[in-house]
Amino acid sequence: MAYFAMTTEQGPAWIDSRSMRDQEKWTEHAGFINSLVDEGVVIIAGPLDDGPKHRALLIVNSVGESAVRARFAEDPWIRTGVLRILQIDLWKVLASDERLDRVLADITKAGPPA
Numbered sequence: 267m268a269y270f271a272m273t274t275e276q277g278p279a280w281i282d283s284r285s286m287r288d289q290e291k292w293t294e295h296a297g298f299i300n301s302l303v304d305e306g307v308v309i310i311a312g313p314l315d316d317g318p319k320h321r322a323l324l325i326v327n328s329v330g331e332s333a334v335r336a337r338f339a340e341d342p343w344i345r346t347g348v349l350r351i352l353q354i355d356l357w358k359v360l361a362s363d364e365r366l367d368r369v370l371a372d373i374t375k376a377g378p379p380a
Contacts, residue, residue, distance in 0.1 A: 269357040270334050276320040279347035294342040
């Protein structure tokens, strides 16, 4: 298994006048991502700043890029064009710190931003 940094961005079906949670199939997309978290496929995921296009970064645990693409082809947002995969890169972790566990625990306890 290896780690991959995957970047997604809004696709052609994204409706600019709607927030992320108001896009079509939000509930199904969130459920899909949460199931991948439960399976240990998605390590961490979330949107990137408030730029002109919606983008997100996901750290994914998988056997290879083609497996990542195949798995995310099942995402309701990818299937319907709300999102598209922008880039997938092999991520080699060279340094880490036990503080990361505390930071992630604090982030997940706080819940998603409003």
